[in-house]
Amino acid sequence: MKKSLMLLAAVAFSTAAFAQTTTTQDPATGAKTTTTVRDNGTVKTETRTGRTEAGEKIHETKEDAKVTGKKAGHAVKRGAQKTGKAVKKGAKAVKTKAKDVVD
Incomplete structure (x- = not known):
C-alpha cells in the first residue's frame, strides 16, 4: 500500500512538472502557432505556416x-x-x- 501511494504521488508530481503547451490555428491561412511555457518561466513560440x-x-x-x-x-x-x-x-x-x- 505504501509503495503504491508513493508511486501515485511521484506520477502526480511528475505530470505537474511538464511544460504547458497551447496550439492555435489561423482558419484563413491554416498556420499553426504553438506556445510552450516552461517550468522556469521562459516561453517558446513555434509557428508553422499553411500549405x-x-x-x-x-x-x-x-x-x-x-x-x-x-x-x-x-x-x-x-x-x-x-x-x-x-x-x-x-x-x-x-x-x-x-x-x-x-x-
Whole structure:
C-alpha cells in the first residue's frame, strides 16, 4: 500500500512538472502557432505556416483522384450489376425456348 501511494504521488508530481503547451490555428491561412511555457518561466513560440501553392495543388489533385476513383468504382459496380441481370434474363429466355423445342 505504501509503495503504491508513493508511486501515485511521484506520477502526480511528475505530470505537474511538464511544460504547458497551447496550439492555435489561423482558419484563413491554416498556420499553426504553438506556445510552450516552461517550468522556469521562459516561453517558446513555434509557428508553422499553411500549405504552399505547390502543396495545395498536390493536395487538390489527391482529393480529385480520390473522388474520380470512387465514381469509377461505382460505375463499374453498376455496369456489372446490369450485365449480370441481362445474362440472367437471357439464360432464362434460352431455357424457355429449349423447353418449347423439346416439347
